[in-house]
Amino acid sequence: MYAFEYHRPTDVKQAAELVAQLEETKFLAGGQTLLPTMKMRLAAPANLIDLGQVAELRGIERSADTLSIGAMTLHAEVANSADVRTAIPALTELAELIGDPHVRNRGTIGGSVANNDPAADYPAACLALNAAIVTNKRTIAADDFFQGIFATALDEGEIITKISFRVPSQAAYVKFRHPASRYALVGVFVAKHADGVRVAVTGSGANGVFRVPEMEQALSRNFAVAALDGISVPAEGMSSDIHADAVYRAHLVGVIARRAVQAAASSRA
Amino acid sequence: MAYSLNVNGRIHSVDVDADTPLLWVLRDVIGLTGTKFGCGVAQCGACTIHLDGHAVRSCVTTIESAGSSAIMTIEAIGSTPKGSVVQRAWLEEEVVQCGYCQSGQIMSAVALLNANAMPSDGDIDDAMSGNICRCGTYPRIRAAIKKAARGGSNTGNGG
Ligand code: FES
Ligand code: FES
Numbered sequence: 001m002y003a004f005e006y007h008r009p010t011d012v013k014q015a016a017e018l019v020a021q022l023e024e025t026k027f028l029a030g031g032q033t034l035l036p037t038m039k040m041r042l043a044a045p046a047n048l049i050d051l052g053q054v055a056e057l058r059g060i061e062r063s064a065d066t067l068s069i070g071a072m073t074l075h076a077e078v079a080n081s082a083d084v085r086t087a088i089p090a091l092t093e094l095a096e097l098i099g100d101p102h103v104r105n106r107g108t109i110g111g112s113v114a115n116n117d118p119a120a121d122y123p124a125a126c127l128a129l130n131a132a133i134v135t136n137k138r139t140i141a142a143d144d145f146f147q148g149i150f151a152t153a154l155d156e157g158e159i160i161t162k163i164s165f166r167v168p169s170q171a172a173y174v175k176f177r178h179p180a181s182r183y184a185l186v187g188v189f190v191a192k193h194a195d196g197v198r199v200a201v202t203g204s205g206a207n208g209v210f211r212v213p214e215m216e217q218a219l220s221r222n223f224a225v226a227a228l229d230g231i232s233v234p235a236e237g238m239s240s241d242i243h244a245d246a247v248y249r250a251h252l253v254g255v256i257a258r259r260a261v262q263a264a265a266s267s268r269a
Numbered sequence: 270m271a272y273s274l275n276v277n278g279r280i281h282s283v284d285v286d287a288d289t290p291l292l293w294v295l296r297d298v299i300g301l302t303g304t305k306f307g308c309g310v311a312q313c314g315a316c317t318i319h320l321d322g323h324a325v326r327s328c329v330t331t332i333e334s335a336g337s338s339a340i341m342t343i344e345a346i347g348s349t350p351k352g353s354v355v356q357r358a359w360l361e362e363e364v365v366q367c368g369y370c371q372s373g374q375i376m377s378a379v380a381l382l383n384a385n386a387m388p389s390d391g392d393i394d395d396a397m398s399g400n401i402c403r404c405g406t407y408p409r410i411r412a413a414i415k416k417a418a419r420g421g422s423n424t425g426n427g428g
Contacts, residue, residue, distance in 0.1 A: 006287035008333055028331070035290075035329040036310040048288075052334045076323070100399030101380065102314065105323040106330070182398060 002044045010053045012136050012159055019157035022047040027159065029072060029111030032103045057110065057161060062087050065167050071110025071160040075099070078109060088129065089267065090171040090189065094121050097175050099182050110160040116208060118149045118239065119183035123209040125173065127200035128189035129165040136161055149208045168193050170223070172263035174256050176203075178243055185244050186252040190260040196220040199257060204249045206239045215257060223265055225258050272332055276301065277345035291335050292316045292327040295342060303343035303372050307401075314400030317373035318342050324380040324399070343372035351382045351417070358417040366404035374400050378414050387418050
């Protein structure tokens, strides 16, 4: 790891000032990705701005049709929240499946969303739950936020403050995970809203998380596994690596999507 | 920079650079070498400690963020009720092979049992998934956790 300066603001305003004043900055959330990356010398920010002391970035709020989670809320806090379990149980399950306990005890939802790892879980939830990504400057719809692998709509120095999920009537997340890294080889989040169904896939797209319009249309007409008969996703556009090639991933998307629909359809409406 | 850390119930004053990860402070500055450096990059779990009772990797915990938390390491875990039961079960099941990963394994096992007194196989697999053992002692780890969950009684090997 290269040497760096460490900064610890206590509110969002201070954090924004620091990032405006300093050169070569990076925000530090839970550090479960950034710190290993720095240690492997794949990232070398001169200034690290730790958001861990910024209390306004933490906490979970529930209203009738939204569930808002502060950016610095830990995966373990989401997994253990009664509000989350009541509003969107599929999100509880998703949080329980992230990494291992060590990661869940330190990693944050804002860090995961801002990083937009192509195999991370939360981006799929954001797309399927039509989330609003709220920053210190504006609100960005999830559909506009994720812009390819590790790429987002965030400007330099912009800070995610919270993620507001729309509460669906039924939803499920099913993940086929790599047994060692526990990242998604394929993860599918299916959510039924009053105005239609959304299906989001993580772990597989060569361009990161994506939606499957053909499945969404079919499921909006009939929210049942049978609605997906004959629908598959093409291997073009899938990522390919030593763990799974594009053809296998495309096949898995179909299988996991069906399981997710089944789980969602049998979840309480 | 000067920091004051609460490690194993004692306050330690240390003077280190702000970019020093907690693992180095524990081992090189305070001299508690029971916590191991395995990979240094959040892959193996050998450096597992408890921050306010939760298992975390000290190699990617910044000293600043550890600041006011209660830090516990393998040196003191045996003086907690669950810790002593777990360590005894570890001895009885002869879990350890080379031992390098084991302080991390024990810290994760104790955190699990403190949160979940009667874990299922699935719970154990999930809770221990962040700790790698190059010697492959996983079956004995699982057996020892089950034995500790039963209060350390000597009924079968539970594997
Ligand atoms: S030394 Fe920290 S995870 Fe390997
Ligand atoms: S006992 Fe040797 S690495 Fe686990």
